[in-house]
Amino acid sequence: MSLRINDEAPNFTAVTTQGTINFHDWIGDGWAILFSHPKDFTPVCTTELGYMARLEPEFAKRNCKLIGLSVDPVEDHKKWAKDIEETQGCAVSYPLIGDSDLKVAKLYNMLPADEPGTSEGRTAATNATVRSVFIIGPDKKIKLMLTYPMTTGRNFDEILRVLDSMQLTAKHKVATPVNWKSGEDVIIVPAVSDEEAKKMFPGGWKTLKPYLRITKQPQ
Known part of the structure; x- marks a missing residue:
């Protein structure tokens, strides 16, 4: 089933770099941004994760949590995080979901529901559609969805701008x-x-x- 604006964000339980979470419980009563990546150790995503780490205090001021996702195991995420800090100059302090079973990618329509297998043997190209951003409100409903091509880095200043707009217009x-x-x-x-x-x-x-x-x- 496809997702649309104002649909409830699908809930899930997943292992992250900061332990196992229930997504809706993790969001709590604030806002959240879920942004996904097709593969660990990919160049464009490395820059994105580093930039979001620098922007995290701005999102925190707006009562908005960040959570990343990549179609690889958490163990790989932890190794990748070292590269991100080294090359981008900022440590990732928000959680990264390990989606090696493709569960969350399928749940959020980033991969077909009948996609077989796990992350093993898959490449960034086979996961090209796992390049989405979701803004989720305190009511657990999807407020924004964006999907980018792999070769184009996302503009997270724009995501911050949109969040400002949505919080203002909600009030x-x-x-x-x-x-x-x-x-x-x-x-x-x-x-x-x-x-x-x-x-x-x-x-x-x-x-x-x-x-x-x-x-x-x-x-």
Whole structure:
């Protein structure tokens, strides 16, 4: 079954570099980002894991946990983590899921449900679709899904930007425009009438069209 935005994130129990976890219990009452990799000791993923390690404090400020996944055993992850720290200058302190039985990759539609075998003998090319990012909310529902090709490093600054937008818009009746960054003007959602908006946005707004009203970012 395919996954869509606002579907419940499939729960699972898995071994990680920080012990066995139940995914939903591990998320707790905050946000989480699950990002996957087709193989350990691959160049692009090495840079990604290192960059996320540097960004982790920013995600923590937003009550958001990070967890990686790679289609290899945990023992390999621990060896890979040493390479990541050496080459990227930052140690990985978030957990990495060992998905050697392909269970989580299949559960999240990154590999076909009937894919046979285990990680043994598989290459990055055969796992090419295990290059996804999922943002999961406190309600355990999927808020974002992105899948990248193996040769293109993911933009995790963008993931942080999206998280800022989603946390803001979950709290206030606004949406964020193209290329928005935290602190910039936002859009009052069309479902809010002008009368309601007067109470909600006392600082006023600029009407470009009846459906496009621009206002300062609420705090």
